[in-house]
Amino acid sequence: MSSPTNIVTRNLLVFWRGWRSSFFLSVLGPVMFLSAMGLGLGSLVQEGRTFDGADYLQFFATGILAASAMQSGVFSATYPIMGRIVWQKTYEALLATPLSVRDIFIGEMMSIAVSLSLLVVPFFGVMAAFGIFDSPRAVLAVPIVILMGLACAAPVFAYTATLESDEAYTWLWRLVVTPLFLLSGTFFPIEELPAWGRAFAHATPLFHGVELVRQVTLYDVEASAVWHIAYLVALLAVGVVIGIRKLDARLLP
Amino acid sequence: MSKTEPSSGPLISARGLSKTFESLVAVDGIDFDVQRGEVFGFLGPNGAGKTSTMRMIGCTSPRTGGSLQVMGMDPATESAEIKARLGVVPQTDNLDIELTVRENLEMYARYFDVPKDIAKQRVDELIDFVQLGDKAVGKVEPLSGGMKRRLTIARALVNQPDLLLLDEPTTGLDPQARHLVWDRLYRLKQRGVTLVVTTHYMDEAEQLCDRLVVMDKAKIVAEGSPRELISRYSTREVLELRLSDEVRERSRHFLDGLAERVEWLPDRVLLYAGSGETVLTKITDSGIHPDSALVRRATLEDVFLTLTGRSLVE
Numbered sequence: 001m002s003s004p005t006n007i008v009t010r011n012l013l014v015f016w017r018g019w020r021s022s023f024f025l026s027v028l029g030p031v032m033f034l035s036a037m038g039l040g041l042g043s044l045v046q047e048g049r050t051f052d053g054a055d056y057l058q059f060f061a062t063g064i065l066a067a068s069a070m071q072s073g074v075f076s077a078t079y080p081i082m083g084r085i086v087w088q089k090t091y092e093a094l095l096a097t098p099l100s101v102r103d104i105f106i107g108e109m110m111s112i113a114v115s116l117s118l119l120v121v122p123f124f125g126v127m128a129a130f131g132i133f134d135s136p137r138a139v140l141a142v143p144i145v146i147l148m149g150l151a152c153a154a155p156v157f158a159y160t161a162t163l164e165s166d167e168a169y170t171w172l173w174r175l176v177v178t179p180l181f182l183l184s185g186t187f188f189p190i191e192e193l194p195a196w197g198r199a200f201a202h203a204t205p206l207f208h209g210v211e212l213v214r215q216v217t218l219y220d221v222e223a224s225a226v227w228h229i230a231y232l233v234a235l236l237a238v239g240v241v242i243g244i245r246k247l248d249a250r251l252l253p
Numbered sequence: 254m255s256k257t258e259p260s261s262g263p264l265i266s267a268r269g270l271s272k273t274f275e276s277l278v279a280v281d282g283i284d285f286d287v288q289r290g291e292v293f294g295f296l297g298p299n300g301a302g303k304t305s306t307m308r309m310i311g312c313t314s315p316r317t318g319g320s321l322q323v324m325g326m327d328p329a330t331e332s333a334e335i336k337a338r339l340g341v342v343p344q345t346d347n348l349d350i351e352l353t354v355r356e357n358l359e360m361y362a363r364y365f366d367v368p369k370d371i372a373k374q375r376v377d378e379l380i381d382f383v384q385l386g387d388k389a390v391g392k393v394e395p396l397s398g399g400m401k402r403r404l405t406i407a408r409a410l411v412n413q414p415d416l417l418l419l420d421e422p423t424t425g426l427d428p429q430a431r432h433l434v435w436d437r438l439y440r441l442k443q444r445g446v447t448l449v450v451t452t453h454y455m456d457e458a459e460q461l462c463d464r465l466v467v468m469d470k471a472k473i474v475a476e477g478s479p480r481e482l483i484s485r486y487s488t489r490e491v492l493e494l495r496l497s498d499e500v501r502e503r504s505r506h507f508l509d510g511l512a513e514r515v516e517w518l519p520d521r522v523l524l525y526a527g528s529g530e531t532v533l534t535k536i537t538d539s540g541i542h543p544d545s546a547l548v549r550r551a552t553l554e555d556v557f558l559t560l561t562g563r564s565l566v567e
Contacts, residue, residue: 013352013360014351090349095336097365098336100332
């Protein structure tokens with residue numbers, strides 16, 4: 001029987017055509033961010049101020065790595081998926097083959113994992129070039145942010161399966177993605193936030209991703225890592241289960 | 254792996270098949286059998302339930318009630334096995350616009366797990382079969398409607414299906430493109446592929462179908478070969494008259510008695526008769542002179558309009 005990897009093959013075939021420009025962007029993006037924000041903005045940080053022993057560039061770079069994966073994961077589950085459901089009706093064509101709705105969902109999630117790694121690995125390489133990591137253990141950050149990107153993508157995929165048009169994405173971006181981006185400990189420690197802000201941060205997948213990344217790259221791995229991973233795995237699992245159900249209801253009326 | 258159905262017996266068999274969407278009854282308990290090797294048509298106005306029926310056969314819409322067997326299997330539980338042996342040409346083309354013509358076929362072959370070397374050869378043959386050789390390396394978007402349609406048909410054949418489902422295969426095509434599509438479908442029939450077609454074009458149904466059912470308001474209202482349906486629901490010929498208003502009024506009673514059935518349309522009068530010429534002679538002999546008169550063979554369109562009415566379906 002046909003398998004979800006065929007969908008990955010198809011997506012890679014299309015992706016491969018534009019690989020030069022997208023690879024260039026996945027390197028250029030982090031270089032700009034780390035220079036402008038990490039070094040530039042970091043110079044404004046009070047002399048001698050450390051973030052549990054890390055400097056601002058290290059603190060910011062690890063946060064922005066996770067935040068980029070979140071944005072990429074969410075984006076992959078919005079317009080491109082909507083295009084295949086609503087505009088081009090690609091899935092209708094796939095369902096006329098032995099592929100099932102479940103195969104389609106899993107295949108798309110696998111494709112998102114691939115595109116996340118094509119973003120995260122160059123990003124990680126740039127960070128290493130900036131001298132951000134001390135220990136080879138830092139490489140664990142790569143699978144962690146891919147897991148987090150997928151955990152962000154799955155529920156959004158489920159949401160996309162219920163939409164008729166892309167209007168709602170403006171609100172998704174303004175009300176969900178941007179607040180997460182700003183308030184999940186990416187730019188500054190969440191201890192600086194009021195109590196409600198800290199509570200909000202703890203509920204977001206990005207916060208858990210950022211914490212994990214910093215534990216493996218900058219600090220010591222603590223017991224809380226188990227809880228952070230459990231949160232991300234649970235979000236991914238719930239997103240996949242609901243996502244398949246919603247996509248099924250959408251594509252097989 | 255997939256079961257093989259008994260080689261006799263119908264390829265598709267539906268009993269009391271129904272489909273309901275919330276308050277709307279799309280298909281209301283229909284029975285039909287499609288035999289191996291035939292071209293079977295679903296004829297009916299928009300909204301009659303043709304597409305819903307096709308989707309249930311194609312395993313992309315679960316039935317609400319009744320029973321349905323496709324190649325001896327149940328779409329509810331064996332959809333992957335059924336779909337492996339099915340080709341589908343949907344009402345609107347859903348080609349992959351990010352891929353080239355050739356890649357569309359190659360990727361589709363991959364979804365059907367056709368081994369690579371076999372797929373390559375088959376794709377070559379199919380591109381040839383639908384006459385898209387000079388377009389094969391280009392993208393899909395610039396193709397004309399007829400070319401896209403042919404590509405969609407080629408795509409539906411990459412798994413060498415036993416059964417091909419075509420939902421309005423020539424809607425929106427110009428006459429040349431339609432005839433090319435019909436020709437290709439006819440060749441498939443000759444190779445033993447069973448075709449199930451929906452259409453609201455009567456000439457298409459007469460050209461293609463060995464047997465058809467007429468659907469109206471979610472039910473099957475008639476079944477048979479095009480010839481059978483015409484002889485059952487119409488006369489052999491139809492005489493079409495155009496009359497001036499004055500003549501129309503004066504001759505109404507006389508004309509009503511002349512043919513088996515007379516239909517008064519705003520612009521024309523249709524007289525259904527075994528021989529149109531005989532009726533026309535009687536009319537002119539009685540001193541009525543129509544503005545124009547045309548004798549033609551009865552068509553499926555006459556049957557269709559008789560069965561489903563002339564009022565516009567919205």
